[in-house]
Amino acid sequence: MVDQRVPTSVPFPTKSLDRHTELSNLLELVTGSLLEHVAEADAANAARQSGRRNGIIPNNQAAALLPPEIVSQRLGLSLSEKPQGKNGLVELTDRLLRLSVNTWDQGFMHKLYSGTNPVGVISELILAVLNTNLHVYTVSPALSVIEKQTGRALARLFGLSGPYSGGITQPGGSASNFNSVLIARHRAMPFINEKGTSAQQLVMFTSVDSHYSLEKAARMSGIGSQGVYKIPTDSEGRMSVPALRKAILDARSSGKHPFYVNATAGTTVRGAYDPIEEIASVCKEFGLWLHLDGSLGGSAIFSGQQSWRLKGSERADSITINPHKMLGVPVTCSFLLGNDLRQFRSANSIDAGYLFHEESSKVALQDAVANNTDDTYDLAELTPQCGRKGDALKLALGWVYYGRIGYERYVDKAFDTAAYLFSLVEMHPRMEMAAVHHSVQVCFYYNPSSAEYEHKVAAKRNTAITAYISEGLPSKGFMVDYAPGPVGKFLRVVTNGTTTNETMDSMVKAIDEIGHLCIM
Ligand SMILES: Cc1ncc(COP(=O)(O)O)c(C=O)c1O
Incomplete structure (x- = not known):
């Protein structure tokens, strides 16, 4: 009727x-x-x-x-x-x-x-016409390949060159930082996804000048604001490495479980770059995950004149970069990069037979780890989100054109x-x-x-x-x-x-x- x-x-x-x-x-x-x-x-x-x-x-x-x-x-x-x-x-x-x-x-x-x-606008138009979803490869084959290749190319620029290095897009820098905390938390406590929070209190470290998304990530992942140690900065706004070292030692001696350090490449207000090399050495000494929040300043990696600011980035376990900030790519376009994407998958993969049709995600993951492969193109396996937009195209199309x-x-x-x-x-x-x-x-x-x-x-x-x-x-x-x-x-x-x-x-x-x- x-x-x-x-x-x-x-x-x-x-x-x-x-x-x-x-x-x-x-x-x-x-x-x-x-x-x-x-x-x-x-x-x-x-x-x-x-x-x-x-x-x-x-x-x-x-x-x-x-x-x-x-x-x-x-x-x-x-x-x-x-x-x-x-x-x-x-x-x-x-x-x-x-x-x-x-x-x-x-x-x-x-x-x-x-x-x-103009290329940014065209890329948004293409995505709008395609109107597809990058949770699984079947419905977005070409865009999934583009995301994989673009993530890998970006990771290579930062010197993340391991066989499983690469990256995935997330809906913004805050989301990228959040996923990095989840992945690091899973490495520190592999049982966490099954059993929930542990009696041991995980603690993380970031500078007082870092973006608030780090503290939000701590709240959302059960670490809590009190589990975030805010490290003072020097007169130029860079994290003080001696203060970081001391905070880690203090946390340990009070029975806490340090697991993660965020170094910021381009702080939100002052644009300062934390000393990555020195922070990486501290992380290595204490076995901590090193995340680099390059949401803003990570894009300096594209410049021969400015990339020195990111010296040591190849030692990071994960890196956030937002091409929608310094590169003029349409909002939102953010990547979380890593040297070993198998860790992304271990932390985020979950059985959902109605979506992921590898026989079972768990079995597929075990196979992938056992065979040392990371060839999943069902990219939602690597992130907290299910439905995802093809944001990588926006960086890739500009890269092709410019x-x-x-x-x-x-x-x-x-x-x-x-x-x-x-x-x-x-x-x-x-x-x-x-x-x-x-x-x-x-x-x-x-x-x-x-x-x-x-x-x-x-x-x-x-x-x-x-x-x-x-x-x-x-x-x-x-x-x-x-x-x-x-x-x-x-x-x-x-x-x-x-x-x-x-x-x-x-x-x-x-x-x-x-x-x-x-x-x-
Ligand atoms: C250093 C830094 N990290 C993370 C973010 C958050 O990025 P988004 O706004 O894409 O969530 C910002 C935003 O300004 C930032 O400056």
Whole structure:
């Protein structure tokens, strides 16, 4: 019986199998708006490069200033009973674009990712058309092969060259870090998956500057926040190795079971790289799993000039890298790499005959270990998730199109532009670095309080100026975030491979204009 509530003139998924025509029509309808969104970012970039006033395209960052009630009102999302058809789709698309922050604009320097590139968009389109799932090989043969090959190529770049080395994608850096804890936990206590938690308290080590996902991973894996020893950093934000050694010894002598150390390659705020070689030696001495959280800074491996920062990465048991951060690959694209993927499988594999049709996953795993093979292409066997998107394609397609050398140039440009901004801050009479400059982040205060103020008052004043500037920047076409520092919060600018020196010049000018109003 026909549903009377649905007008028959409205296209409906079950009505026609002429879907390619419908897709073609809809693509045609929205393509103009999508291209305009990117064109506005390009126009702003061109304006900045020609030195025109700040290169502002008001809509590019302005949505950041709107409260949720206004966005909700302007968006006008109506999840109605009746179909709204093409008009509804096109109008909502237009309003959505208008009310979004334009990450393609160079003014977007707020977070550790940026807008993607044309190849990134194509890769998302391919994945959308394929709409497949990388839990088992049968339904995603080509994408599974691409994930295996891309993971292996990445692992090789880091020097993980063992016969079972490789990598798998995860839905983000936090998820990659979480899986690394699960795998290390399983190595430390092979009975854990069957019997649950043990009487022995597992403890792990990571620096005070590391990402919160490590502590979350500890919570989710039954280790708990108290099982995470936060190791102090030196004045440059790198983990103190003597303090790490001492913490391991202390934990041992109080009856705890150390099993895992995370070294960060590119900390979230300051961009510091922990001393991997030295940490690896400590891990070896105590038989601990070494994980490298290179979510942000791991991409420096693509650059001949910057890869020295990752010296010692070949000694890691597992490595996280997020191409969706420093490489401009679409969000999300994150890999967990390892020197022995059999360990990934041992920790994550579970019998599920309705999905994995190797006679029995357990038997297949035992066979794999006994025969020293790791040829599983049912990639959900290596991760906590079941259904998985083909995120590896997004890195692989860009690699094909731009070459490794393209990614290298992209990384180098981001580092060079950050260094240029650093020099501007150093020369500026009212700006002062808040942290040592390492990577693609530049952290600084505007007109920081001098010694005449007591620390608490100075911190309050600095935080107020920083917040005022950060909130004022979107109306000038920029978005810059801030973070806690030694004397209150400071501005943190994150550059990417498209950011130019001219953008830095105009941003410094904009900061000065807003900051001046605040300190007058
Ligand atoms: C060092 C580091 N690790 C992990 C993450 C988490 O990555 P994701 O946001 O993809 O979960 C971040 C995010 O900023 C990070 O900076």
